[in-house]
Amino acid sequence: MPLMKQSTVPTDDQLILPLCxxxxxxxxxxxxxxxxxxxxxxxxxxxxxxxFEAEELLYEMREAKHRVSKATIYRTLxxxxxxxxxxxxxxxxxxxxxxxxxxxxxxxxxxCPETQQVIEFPADELNEWRDRVCAERGWDPVSFRFVVYGVxxxxxxAQSGEAEDGDA
Amino acid sequence: MPLMKQSTVPTDDQLILPLCxxxxxxxxxxxxxxxxxxxxxxxxxxxxxxxFEAEELLYEMREAKHRVSKATIYRTLxxxxxxxxxxxxxxxxxxxxxxxxxxxxxxxxxxCPETQQVIEFPADELNEWRDRVCAERGWDPVSFRFVVYGVxxxxxxAQSGEAEDGDA
DNA sequence: CTTGCTGCAAAAGTTTTGCACACGT
DNA sequence: ACGTGTGCAAAACTTTTGCAGCAAG
Numbered sequence: 001m002p003l004m005k006q007s008t009v010p011t012d013d014q015l016i017l018p019l020c021x022x023x024x025x026x027x028x029x030x031x032x033x034x035x036x037x038x039x040x041x042x043x044x045x046x047x048x049x050x051x052f053e054a055e056e057l058l059y060e061m062r063e064a065k066h067r068v069s070k071a072t073i074y075r076t077l078x079x080x081x082x083x084x085x086x087x088x089x090x091x092x093x094x095x096x097x098x099x100x101x102x103x104x105x106x107x108x109x110x111x112c113p114e115t116q117q118v119i120e121f122p123a124d125e126l127n128e129w130r131d132r133v134c135a136e137r138g139w140d141p142v143s144f145r146f147v148v149y150g151v152x153x154x155x156x157x158a159q160s161g162e163a164e165d166g167d168a
Numbered sequence: 169m170p171l172m173k174q175s176t177v178p179t180d181d182q183l184i185l186p187l188c189x190x191x192x193x194x195x196x197x198x199x200x201x202x203x204x205x206x207x208x209x210x211x212x213x214x215x216x217x218x219x220f221e222a223e224e225l226l227y228e229m230r231e232a233k234h235r236v237s238k239a240t241i242y243r244t245l246x247x248x249x250x251x252x253x254x255x256x257x258x259x260x261x262x263x264x265x266x267x268x269x270x271x272x273x274x275x276x277x278x279x280c281p282e283t284q285q286v287i288e289f290p291a292d293e294l295n296e297w298r299d300r301v302c303a304e305r306g307w308d309p310v311s312f313r314f315v316v317y318g319v320x321x322x323x324x325x326a327q328s329g330e331a332e333d334g335d336a
Numbered sequence: 337c338t339t340g341c342t343g344c345a346a347a348a349g350t351t352t353t354g355c356a357c358a359c360g361t
Numbered sequence: 362a363c364g365t366g367t368g369c370a371a372a373a374c375t376t377t378t379g380c381a382g383c384a385a386g
Contacts, residue, residue: 033360033365055350069368074351088261090315094376095350096261110301121301130316133278133289139318146314147258148298150307201340201385223375237343242376262351263375 019046019085019102026083040066041076042085051089051097051109051118090145091118108146114155187214187253187270194251208234209244210253219257219265219277219286258313259286276314282323 023042024034044057044066054073061068077098080086087101091111097118099107108123123146134141191210192202212225212234222241229236245266248254255269259279267275267288276291291314302309 028361031365035360035366037367053350067368070350071352071369072367075366090258090261090313093256093258093261093264108297108301110305110307112307119305126297126314129276129294129314130318133276133316134318137278137287138321139278139280140324142317142319144314144316145258146294146297146312148301148312149310150298150302151310153306156308196386199340203341203385205342221375235343238375239344239377240342243341 022102023080023083023085026085027079030079030082032079037068037072038076038079040068041073042080045080045086045098045100048100050120051091051099053095053097055095087143088145089118090147106144108148110148110150112150112152112155114158115152117152117154190270191248191251191253195247198247198250200247205236205240206244206247208236209241210248213248213254213266213268216268218288219259219267221263221265223263255311257286257315259315274312276316278316278318280318280320280323282326283320285320285322 020039020042023038027034027038040061041057044061044064045052047060048057054070054077057077058068058070058073061073077086077096081088081098085100085102086098089097089099089109091097091109092113099120101107105122105124106127107120108126110119110121111117126144126146130141130144133139188207188210191206195202195206208229209225212229212232213220215228216225222238222245225245226236226238226241229241245254245264249256249266253268253270254266257265257267257277259265259277260281265286273290273292274295275288276294278287278289279285294312294314298309298312301307
């Protein structure tokens, strides 16, 4: 495989350095600083596959003996959002869920409330919807979220045991 | 167009009675009771146009001299969700937003984070997406949420005053 | 009557903030 | 050096829950 700049969707490893500098540049532009804590948090975010939560990051960084406070995690997530490196995924209203989004095509999420499963699926075609909906009203499109709720096979089998519904 | 039972979307007034009995029937089926508080909350929900929050209901019912506690509102909203009379609209992760959904076609939501505006738009065609996404993975489709984020014209003009971005 | 319901206030869970000190730039 | 950042713990907020008395079926 010959050398290529970064054309197709890069793997995680290929992503780490570019994202690091992108974040750095973003921070500098805002007059903010690139601290070890922020670097560590970005690293932790890059490790994650799919959706994650703030508390999850905190826990994993503690495991890895990295001392970062909850407050710093929340503060940094905010910057990562502004830098468009991560995105909020709206799964439930109780808690924020995030996902690495930099350089990736838009994704939808298939969620099973019973089992808490979250499956990602490609949803780039919905950009057309996004643009049309905005255009029709004179808005500038920014992004979209598409979440499908369903019953996963796992939930369905788990459900078998519980008689409940019976229609009127 | 010959006579039809209740084909088109009914107006709010037409909705009140049916929904009341539907809620009643739902409660009975679950062995729950139809109390004045629950009736009042359902009424308040029917008054709302578009998206609303729990705290909003509480406030408005206080205004109307209806004594209902916060706890009861939350508890009732939960039942209304189960009865499929209202739906959670996922706009941000901080707070739950609800919307009357009974007998209505699926809607999408256009949100401007700057101005807090929320505009509803028809999105029934996305049911096909929902079904396809589920079918491809052996899930049973339940529902979906489609939220588009954008900058509203109002936000754009408000923004004019603030110089900030300038690219690197 | 029996069982569930309400209100209150306290609890729980997530996210934010004030402050004193420490550290990138 | 200056201006931000960090950790900690307390605060802020939304939502849930335990309990004693009350009301629907």
